[in-house]
Each structure stands twice: as C-alpha cells, then as structure tokens.
Amino acid sequence: MLILYSGITGILSASSVKEKEFKQICYSLLGSNVLEFIENGTLKNFYECIIKLKGKNIHILLNRHYPFIAFTSARELNVLYFPFIDEPDLSKLFEQYYKVLSVYQLNEPLTYTQKGKNIIVINENELNQGELKELVFWKPRTIGEVVFNYWD
Incomplete structure (x- = not known):
C-alpha cells in the first residue's frame, strides 16, 4: 500500500485534513475519554x-495532509519519535473515517540513497x-x- 504520497511530509503541500473535523470525530467516538488536543504547532505535520x-x-x-491515523503510547511531548502501537478497538472505531496505519507499516525501514543531487527512495513513494x-x-x-514529523 502506498503511504508516502507527494506532500505527506507537509513540504510543498497545503493541509487537506481538517483539525476541527478530527476533534469532532474524537469527541463523538470517545466522549469523556478525550483528555486533551495538543495544539497544532507550525513545525509538526x-x-x-x-x-x-x-x-x-x-x-x-x-x-494533516492525508487521512492516515496512528496510535502511540504515552510519550514526552518534546521527543520527536513515536512508540507506535496497534489498538484494534480504536482501529475499528476510526477506520470508517481514516486509514489506520499499523505498527508494521509505520516501523518499515526507510531506505534511500543519494548520488550527487539525485535522491532515490527504495520504498514505494511519490x-x-x-x-x-x-x-x-x-x-x-x-x-x-516521515508520515508524522516535526520538520520545518
């Protein structure tokens, strides 16, 4: 399955997934289990x-650019990597709205080489x-x- 679409990182792409809709879906599915929304910073996608x-x-x-969702365990908010987890119950709730990415997909090693100015990514990508x-x-x-990053 292609995950690395053009614009997924937020570089040269406008947001196409709406934060307000995400909040509404979270509250409608999870109600009082929602503790907090981390405000959208300019550096994260x-x-x-x-x-x-x-x-x-x-x-x-x-x-923010493609309807891909993932789950992580609790983490330090200033840490730039994520301990991704599979949550089957949550996946069932969200799969009608978004494509739920698995730990297997998210932890797939990114393989690329650079030859001069040419950068070649081995993983399927656009x-x-x-x-x-x-x-x-x-x-x-x-x-x-790549899909969940803090690049500026």
Whole structure:
C-alpha cells in the first residue's frame, strides 16, 4: 500500500485534513475519554489527541495532509519519535473515517540513497523533490517518521 504520497511530509503541500473535523470525530467516538488536543504547532505535520483508555494514555495522531491515523503510547511531548502501537478497538472505531496505519507499516525501514543531487527512495513513494531533500537533512529511519514529523 502506498503511504508516502507527494506532500505527506507537509513540504510543498497545503493541509487537506481538517483539525476541527478530527476533534469532532474524537469527541463523538470517545466522549469523556478525550483528555486533551495538543495544539497544532507550525513545525509538526499532524494533529494529536490524547485519550485515556483502559487506564492508560494513548496519543492519536492524524496526518494533516492525508487521512492516515496512528496510535502511540504515552510519550514526552518534546521527543520527536513515536512508540507506535496497534489498538484494534480504536482501529475499528476510526477506520470508517481514516486509514489506520499499523505498527508494521509505520516501523518499515526507510531506505534511500543519494548520488550527487539525485535522491532515490527504495520504498514505494511519490515524494516531491522538496521532500526528498528533507529526507537527507532530517534522516528519518522509518515510514512513520516521515508520515508524522516535526520538520520545518
């Protein structure tokens, strides 16, 4: 399945997934389990909702440019990587609205090479030239680090 669409990183792309709609869906599906929405910073390419489920905090991440969603365990907010988790119950709730990405998909190693100015990504992708340059600069290791990032 193609995940690395052109614009997924937020480089040379306008937001196409609406934050207000994401909040409404979270509240309608999870109600009082919603603890907080982390406000959208200019450096991150995703929306984030923290919920309490079965006694633990879970972060729900939604890419701002494509309707891809993922779940992470509690983390430090200033840490730039995510401990992705599979949550089958949450997946069932959200799959009618978004494409839920699995831990397997998100932790797939990102493989690319650079020869001069040419950057070649081995993983299936449609990344634009600006995004390819950002890969070299930020050095993400996985698909998940590309889809959910803090690149400026």
